[in-house]
Amino acid sequence: MNINQLRAGRGLALPFTKAARSNGDLESGGQRLPTIRGVPDGLRNHFIAMCGEFVGTVLFLYFALSGCQVANSIPSSAGLTVAQTGSNPQQLQYIALCFGFSLAVNAWVFFRISGGLFNPAVTIGMCLIGALPWVRGVLLFFTQLLGGIAAAALVSCMFPGPLNVQTKLGGGTTRVQGLFIEMILTAQLVFTIFMLAAEKHKGTFMAPVGIGLSLFMAELTGIYFTGGSLNPARSFGPAVVNHTFFSYHWIYWIGPILGSIVAAGFYKFIKMLEYETANPDQDTDHAERVEERKGPLMDAGMNEADAHPVAAQLADRDTGAGGDGHDSDGRAMAKGKGRESREMDGLGMNGGRFR
Template sequence: MANAPVGGRAFALPFTRAADPNVELTEKEMRMPLANKVPDHLRNHFIAMCGEYVGTVLFLFFALSGTQVANNIPSSSGLTVAQTGSNPQQLQYIALCFGFSLAVNAWVFFRISGGLFNPAVTFGMCLIGALPWVRGVLLFVTQILGGLTAAALVSCMFPGALTVTTALGGNTSVVQGLFIEMFLTAQLVFTIFMLAAEKHKGTFIAPVGIGLSLFIAELTGVYFTGGSLNPARSFGPAVVIKSFHGYHWIYWVGPILGSIVAAGFYKFIKILEYETANPDQDSSHAAKMSQKKEHLLAAGLNEVDAHDIAIYLAKQQSVGEMGGVNGSIFANGQGRKFQEADGQGMYGTDFRRSTTGNSEGTLVQAPAPAGTIAPNAVERFQQREGIPRQNSGSGSGRVESPGMASHDDIYAPLQNGQSEALGHMVRHEPRSRFARTESSGV
């Protein structure tokens, strides 16, 4: 198997140090010249704008080129779509092009810019607080430029006149077209809020679900309004062919109103705490706890304290993901808290930020030698994370129950470096211990 690329490594030109994957490069060698002179918040804005521009161009290029094919390919009888009129197969082809193109490119670019590709979606993200307004304005302009570029590329690369503009059809009135665009965009934006801004950020579920949402919306709207749902999608082709319908404004006002409707309903159900109506539908609490427990054990904590702390952290993570006490809202790895952050991470959050002062952002201390417990690991961890623990006055930080073995008795085998598993120790323990069974071993 080939070596994985080293993050930040310069171009691997032949016969250079960067071409050797085994060479240790310094931080300066892996950065672009003078890049360290640029403040992080400016560099992050620039990176997001670059990603959003390229992503919007790719998304609309494949979507518009598919539309160009569907609108120009002759039928089996040799007649064009202009001669025969629209048909369900043609409309389905266009809807598939838009849906699949969005799913693929959102999947690729969410790590860089969030994979929005739509000024209406960007506006909605700003309304719910998942995107700072400064970043939103920058991405809004970038997406419009991406739409222009994609339409120009399709016009240059494919023969014939550009036939991908959005227009009202099927005797649709302007008012009807406005509300069609509004409701279809509301459905798309709300899907993005619930998938990308909630549980499934960073997984394949979010882009696939968003792509399917656009596909369904296109099936409904492409015949009547052209299925824009995106000001950049309508504005780019209109500029390239230098022709604007008198009702072109509906392709701006409709999607913006749809974003407002989606954001209003999203905030409404968040205020009502919708998570409590049907809890634990998006993630496994047990899986979260098990993963955190393994990390704590690797850090040198004993079995019992790792179990207790893992339960606490899993609950705190669930509260945070639901927009709980810390007011956090996440979108494709983006997020913003009510508290002011230092702006070092994506969209002004603590993403990539160290919690212990080192460059890796380590949550707990380095693993201790096998068979030992790192001194005061639990106390330091609790103090750092703000976990309240009662103190018995003896300095141990734990209140002993009359029906439980003492702290020293329970952990003595581990302190002495013995290999006996905790489950075996519990099995032969003379005194009962609450909520610890032989089968569980904890």
């Protein structure tokens, strides 16, 4: 069943749309508000991305912070609170799982709407590598901060007791140590996003799963020492709701932003070295495309030895032409075809001219 193909007499028509009229057509365009057609596409797309990023950030942080609230508030079997007993590995693992799974699910859902970033540091990194226009990046930056505040407010309203999810230094961590912990962990997360969401596995299930696992691993390391923020919106929201800003709150801004800059610098470095040529044909999806292409060639009478290189060339041509958004320049170089730098004719990921 195609949910985009509307059927007469089924579903609920939104008021003031063409679909609500008795004689209106039921094409997908009938769902649009009449006034939306007069809005420039650029402005409309920015608004759509902001809406998606706000809702996605709220959902991501709501489930992550609510899990953190449970872990930090629920008493032990002896009736003691976490403040009385101190942190334990099970508590830290539970929080890390909440953040990792929440990011994976919501990034999967909102990727096609806004990119599923949910993090001002990630937004800055995407702008630095050219995957996101700076205008869109600025709009999403402030939208994510608002989403962090809204998520923290929802957790504070819905769960009993004080909001107990604010990031703070622990385990004797100094401010300088906390700054570098946040920087390194954020750099690892942002670089994972570059390589999965902006490169080979863009739009597949591998990207959100890998990103969620990356956050889970970073949280395991950072929660005890810094609270595992890696995200200015995650620290800013609870601080606003609690009306409490620690004197070292700045590390939850500077650390992630520096980490994003480090990740962007290394990513641009390996792109300049044309890393794709170091290990060509490493993706299983490319091998599957080659096999799909090889079948019809062999059915037409071509032997397998001749069909394989032809099928590989066809698969490279498909991906290079935007068949699934993958970049095949590395494979082309490995086959001696050379590689040229070019700018995309249209807008790439999130409206940027990303290559």
